Amino acid sequence: MRKTLFILFACFSFMLCAPAQDNGNATGITLEKLLDNIDKAVDPDNKAKDIKTVISKYDGSVSMQDIKLQITAMFKAPAKSKTIIKAGENMPDSIELFNGQDGWTIVPGMGVRQINGAQLDFMKFTAQMSNPANRMRDIFPKIELSPVLEKIDGKDCYKLTCQADARLKQLPLAIYVDIKTFLPAKMVIMVFTDMGQIPGTTFYSNYQKINGLVIPTEQKTTTMGMEMATKLASIKYNEIIADFEFDVPKEFNAPQTEAPVPAKNPVLAQADAPPKSVAADKLSKKKKIANKLKKDKAKMLEDAAKDNAESADNDSDDDDSKDKDDDNKD
Amino acid sequence: MRITKLVLLFSCLLLAAAADAEVAHKQDKASDSFSRHAVTVLDEVWTNIRKSHFDQDFEKNYRERIYNKYLPEIKKAGNDMQLAGILNRMVKEFGQSHIQVLPPVNELEIMALHAAEKNVEPEPLNTQDVPADVGIMPCIAGGKLCVLRTINGSPADAAGIRAGDCIVSINGLKLDTSVNSYIPWDTLASFLLAGMPESKVSLTTVNSRGIQKEYKLTRKPNGFNWFKFGAIPRTYGAFYAEVLPGNIGYVHLTAFFPDQITSFVKAVTGKLKDVSGLIIDMRNNVGGVVILPQWLAGWSCPQVIKMGKLQLKEATLTPSSYPQQQCFKGPVVILINEGTASAAEIFAASMQDSKAAVLFGATTSGKCLPSQFLRLPSGFRLQTIFGNYERENGQHIEHLGVTPDVPVTLKLSDLQNNIDSVREAAAKYLTQQLAAKK
Numbered sequence: 001m002r003k004t005l006f007i008l009f010a011c012f013s014f015m016l017c018a019p020a021q022d023n024g025n026a027t028g029i030t031l032e033k034l035l036d037n038i039d040k041a042v043d044p045d046n047k048a049k050d051i052k053t054v055i056s057k058y059d060g061s062v063s064m065q066d067i068k069l070q071i072t073a074m075f076k077a078p079a080k081s082k083t084i085i086k087a088g089e090n091m092p093d094s095i096e097l098f099n100g101q102d103g104w105t106i107v108p109g110m111g112v113r114q115i116n117g118a119q120l121d122f123m124k125f126t127a128q129m130s131n132p133a134n135r136m137r138d139i140f141p142k143i144e145l146s147p148v149l150e151k152i153d154g155k156d157c158y159k160l161t162c163q164a165d166a167r168l169k170q171l172p173l174a175i176y177v178d179i180k181t182f183l184p185a186k187m188v189i190m191v192f193t194d195m196g197q198i199p200g201t202t203f204y205s206n207y208q209k210i211n212g213l214v215i216p217t218e219q220k221t222t223t224m225g226m227e228m229a230t231k232l233a234s235i236k237y238n239e240i241i242a243d244f245e246f247d248v249p250k251e252f253n254a255p256q257t258e259a260p261v262p263a264k265n266p267v268l269a270q271a272d273a274p275p276k277s278v279a280a281d282k283l284s285k286k287k288k289i290a291n292k293l294k295k296d297k298a299k300m301l302e303d304a305a306k307d308n309a310e311s312a313d314n315d316s317d318d319d320d321s322k323d324k325d326d327d328n329k330d
Numbered sequence: 331m332r333i334t335k336l337v338l339l340f341s342c343l344l345l346a347a348a349a350d351a352e353v354a355h356k357q358d359k360a361s362d363s364f365s366r367h368a369v370t371v372l373d374e375v376w377t378n379i380r381k382s383h384f385d386q387d388f389e390k391n392y393r394e395r396i397y398n399k400y401l402p403e404i405k406k407a408g409n410d411m412q413l414a415g416i417l418n419r420m421v422k423e424f425g426q427s428h429i430q431v432l433p434p435v436n437e438l439e440i441m442a443l444h445a446a447e448k449n450v451e452p453e454p455l456n457t458q459d460v461p462a463d464v465g466i467m468p469c470i471a472g473g474k475l476c477v478l479r480t481i482n483g484s485p486a487d488a489a490g491i492r493a494g495d496c497i498v499s500i501n502g503l504k505l506d507t508s509v510n511s512y513i514p515w516d517t518l519a520s521f522l523l524a525g526m527p528e529s530k531v532s533l534t535t536v537n538s539r540g541i542q543k544e545y546k547l548t549r550k551p552n553g554f555n556w557f558k559f560g561a562i563p564r565t566y567g568a569f570y571a572e573v574l575p576g577n578i579g580y581v582h583l584t585a586f587f588p589d590q591i592t593s594f595v596k597a598v599t600g601k602l603k604d605v606s607g608l609i610i611d612m613r614n615n616v617g618g619v620v621i622l623p624q625w626l627a628g629w630s631c632p633q634v635i636k637m638g639k640l641q642l643k644e645a646t647l648t649p650s651s652y653p654q655q656q657c658f659k660g661p662v663v664i665l666i667n668e669g670t671a672s673a674a675e676i677f678a679a680s681m682q683d684s685k686a687a688v689l690f691g692a693t694t695s696g697k698c699l700p701s702q703f704l705r706l707p708s709g710f711r712l713q714t715i716f717g718n719y720e721r722e723n724g725q726h727i728e729h730l731g732v733t734p735d736v737p738v739t740l741k742l743s744d745l746q747n748n749i750d751s752v753r754e755a756a757a758k759y760l761t762q763q764l765a766a767k768k
Contacts, residue, residue, distance in 0.1 A: 064378075064704040067560035088559045091619075092588050109592035110625040113652040195640070195647035224642050225382040225716060226702075 027158055027179075031145040034158055034177070035136065041182035047212035048132040051237050052077045060230035071230065079127040080246040098123045099246040105194075112248055115194070121168045122192035128164075132213065132237075140164055152176045152185045153203065171197075183207050183214065191223070198223055211237055365405045367708070368413050372397075372404050374706040375417055375431055379424075382702070382716035384643055396423045410434060414710070426715060427697030427728060428672070432563065434709035461556055461566045462527040462549035467582070468497060468519040469614060470668070472742030475507050475515045477535070478613075478750065479582075481570065485547045491535060494746030498534040498542065514695075516614050516669055520584070524566070527551050538746035557587040557618070561703040561711050567618065569593035570611075571601055576761040579605035579658075580753065583626075586618030586673040591625050598629050598658050607760035608658050609753060611665040613691060617672025620700050626677055627651035630686070632659050637680040640700055642717040651680075661763055662687040663756040666734055670694040676719065679732045683722035689734040690756045696731035 029037075042048075053076045060069035070086040083096045095106040096115075103115035103123045115123060128139045136143060139162075146159035157176040164170040176186040184204050191198045200223040204216035217232040376397055380388045400420040407413040414433035421429040465484020466477050476496045480487040497505055500522040507515050523531060526549065533545045554566045567585025571593070574580050579602035583590045602608065610630065620640075627635040628651040635651035664678050664687045675698045681687035699715040706712055720726055736755065744751040 062560065064706070065560040065702060066705050090555065090558050090588060092592075107625065109588070109595060111595070111628055111652060111654045113628075193647070195649045196645060198645045198647070224644055 027145065027147065027149055029145075029158070031143065034145060034160075034182070035143070037182040038177055038184075039135070042214050043132075043212070044209070044214065045212040051132040051213075053238055053241050054130070054132065054235065055239050055241070056235040057233040058230040059233050060228055063227040063229065065226070069228070069230065073130075074241055074245060075127075075130045076241050076243070076246065077131055077133060079124065079131065080243070081123070081127045081130055082246050096123075097246050097248065098127055099243075100127070104248050106248065113194070118169060118192045118197075119194050122170065125164050125168045125170050136162065141166075149179065150176060152178075153205075155180070155185060157185050181207070184216070210235055364407065364409070368404045368407045369401070371413060371706070371708045371710055372401065372417065374708055374710065375421070375712055378704055378706065378712055379421070379429065379714045382643065382714055384641055384715070384718045386643075392424065396420055399423075410710075417710075425729075426699055427695075428699045428701035428713055428715050430713045432711040432713070434711075460527065460551045461524055461554060462529070462551045463520075463524040464531060464533070464547040464549055465552070466491065466497075466519075466523055467568065467570070467584070467614075468516040468523075469740065469745075470507065470516055471740040471745050473507060474742060475505050475519055476742060476745060478745070479570070481552075484552075485550055486545075489545050489547060491533075491545065492537070493748050493750070494742060495535040495537050496742075498536055499532075500534075501532055514669060517616060520614075523549075525549050554589050557585070557589070559619075561705040563703075563711075567616075569597075571597040573602065573605060574609070574753075574757050576757060576764075577604070577606045578757050578760050579608040580611065580757075581609070582611035582613075583615055583674075585616050586622040586626070586677075588619070588622070590618075591622050591629075594626060595629055599656050602658070605658075605660070606764050607661045607663070609663050609665060609756045609760070610687070611753065612670045612674045612678055613665050613667040613752070614669035615671065615674035616669075617674050617697075620673055620676070621649070623673050623677035623680065624649050624651050627680060627686075628654050629657045630662055630681065632657055633684065633686060635680050635684045635686055636722045637676060638683075638719060638721040640717045640719055642700075661760055663760055664689050665752050665756060666691040666694050666732060667740070667752075668692055668695055668731075670732070671697045672699075675727045675732050676721075679721040679723075679727055682732065682735065688736065688759070689732065690736045690738050690759070691734050691752050692737065692739065693733050694727070694731040696727060696729045698727035 054074070056073050058069070058071040058073070060071060061067060062069070067088055072084045074082040079098070079100045081096075081098045085094045085096075087094075092107050092109055095108075097104045097106065098115075103120050105113045105115060125139075128134055142163040144161045146161065148159075149156045150159050151157070156179045158179060160175045160177060161172050162175060163172045170192075171190040173187060173189040175184050177183065178185045186204065187202045189200055189202075191200050200221055202219055202221045204219055206216065206218040207214050208217050215232070215235070219230050221228045221230075385391060397420075400416060404413065404416050404420075407416055410433040414431050417431040421431060465481035465486045467479045467481070468475060469478035470476070471478075471494075474496050477486075477491060477493050479493055480491050497519055499505055500519060503522065505515055505519060507513075523533070525531060529549050531547050531549060533547060534542060535545070536542045552566075552568065554568060556564050556566050558564050565585070565587075567583065567587045567590045569584075569590045570582040572580050579597070581594060581597055581602070583594065598608075608630070623637060627637070631651075632653050634653055637649040637651065640647040640649065662681065664681055666674075666678050666689055670678065670691075671694065675694045675696075678687075678689055678694065682689050698719050700717045700719060701713050701715045704712045704714065718726070719728065721732075736759070738752045738755045740750070740752050744754075
């Protein structure tokens with residue numbers, strides 16, 4: 001669950017805004033104007049639209065737990081992402097992949113897990129958020145400006161409540177924007193993990209202009225009583241990243257995608273049917289068709305092999321009889 | 331003259347009194363200073379337990395009953411070790427496992443002190459990169475601390491130590507299980523037997539004929555790595571695998587650290603690839619990283635295993651296993667005992683609740699709450715819980731443990747005849763089931 005929060009560090013650095021819904025308020029600014037100002041604050045040179053890939057690296061730590069983190073986040077437009085998290089010396093890396101359609105978690109030495117359901121929706125959502133070219137309107141069909149200012153770290157902030165596309169089934173998130181700099185200072189979000197939803201709060205600070213974009217280089221996330229702090233170590237735009245980086249590497253065995261094998265324990269035989277495999281649940285129609293085609297092809301090959309074998313046997317029988325005939329002749 | 335003498339005497343008395351007063355003042359000052367430090371540590375401990383504890387009425391339920399009760403005693407603590415002792419008595423009153431306070435000294439010393447409740451001279455912490463031991467897997471059988479198994483080719487094996495030999499003492503520390511049944515003697519023995527590669531450990535045993543033997547063994551690297559993660563005290567777990575007669579695979583994991591899971595994966599996809607049934611020995615497994623049971627279950631059976639609920643302050647999490655294509659697909663038996671704890675209990679309970687395994691052995695320790703280690707500003711470390719755990723069948727494991735489907739007692743007499751009665755029963759069961767299936 002920690003890893004999903006780490007990913008947020010990489011994603012929400014690029015939040016850009018565009019005009020959205022204006023409810024009218026007493027903050028002295030219209031939503032339209034506020035979003036314009038935010039837009040200019042984070043992308044003053046209008047360069048975000050030209051960014052196709054991002055590779056960012058972060059160093060971090062978990063407060064009071066002596067845990068050091070190294071996070072590498074890769075993004076390729078329009079919506080491919082890869083995050084590698086190294087937490088301490090003795091824990092294996094955790095690699096999270098999203099190829100624009102499917103997502104996986106890989107833990108070397110332990111296995112592969114295909115991501116599905118609400119967590120996959122969340123992945124799609126964070127991939128959208130990771131795209132520097134995306135405006136808030138692209139991501140949030142509904143944005144509301146709170147009529148009152150809120151103090152964040154002693155600074156007055158506007159509060160925006162943002163609702164993602166209904167198809168992504170995300171809960172609204174809150175973004176707090178500094179009234180002086182128009183840069184996001186805080187975000188409150190519900191994170192979807194394979195174990196369920198976890199609320200998380202991230203504070204952004206130390207904004208710097210890097211290659212034209214103004215991004216927070218320090219972030220603090222609190223969740224479940226833990227506090228994680230990260231600092232941007234490096235960021236590169238428009239480096240060439242091959243598509244295969246976002247798919248499960250061949251050296252890892254693909255996750256189980258077949259229907260669950262009935263458990264063989266005798267006690268199981270008497271019990272209720274085993275629960276349906278998550279892997280089976282997430283099998284898309286497309287994949288089922290592909291699997292069927294694959295099976296059909298395999299069957300055809302098998303049949304063909306059988307036919308070959310049979311004809312070879314027949315040939316061999318013929319040869320034998322021929323030999324026998326020859327023997328008889330001798 | 332008399333007056334002068336009297337004045338002198340008076341002066342001397344006054345000086346002595348002044349000197350005494352000065353010493354007393356210095357002591358008071360030191361004691362005041364430590365008292366303030368002790369209260370600071372108490373507050374650090376209290377605040378951090380409260381911060382992550384799942385009880386929403388934490389202050390109301392515990393402040394008066396626990397904090398206020400121990401405050402006067404804590405103010406009188408003389409040093410960090412004493413303070414840790416009082417704090418640990420205090421946190422025990424929560425009645426929950428996985429809450430402990432470690433003073434800023436090495437963990438072996440703490441473990442020995444906690445467990446033996448007496449002063450010992452522990453070895454300095456291993457500064458090598460790899461842990462070493464003598465190749466003994468200890469256990470409790472017939473109420474006695476004894477050898478469950480020696481690893482082939484290990485120093486203990488070479489010295490002739492055999493299963494069923496009772497461990498009397500390690501490095502002069504008498505390990506008398508009759509003193510306190512609460513102490514995890516087998517875990518303590520594992521800790522004391524471990525140390526730096528090439529260092530010596532003295533061991534006294536009594537064999538089945540009542541003959542006492544003393545050994546001076548040299549510790550060898552055991553093939554595992556230290557598990558060093560954040561503020562968690564450095565530790566390691568062991569892994570053992572073999573194929574038993576009847577084509578039954580057997581694995582023994584003593585902890586839930588990454589090394590054990592990757593070793594299990596290698597065994598299931600290699601050495602044990604073609605076995606018909608599998609025994610997963612979780613006896614004396616102390617637990618470890620809370621997410622690892624999900625991976626182990628994913629390699630132990632092809633079905634998705636729902637692994638209960640982690641009830642946290644801000645959310646309820648519902649972990650489940652990640653079935654792997656090359657996982658073991660035959661029948662599974664899990665061995666448990668009083669030393670099976672924490673993540674190992676979650677694994678065993680979840681496999682039992684999903685009917686993916688049959689449990690043999692004895693009821694587990696019932697120490698099963700998710701926890702984290704924090705390094706406090708004072709240098710003390712605090713292990714504190716951040717949630718409650720409920721198994722898939724709705725029951726708690728904390729205090730109750732996981733009950734085996736088939737209770738089997740590990741008998742010392744059997745062990746002395748090289749028979750691990752729990753493992754034998756499991757193997758027999760699997761063999762019968764596999765035969766019936768044919």
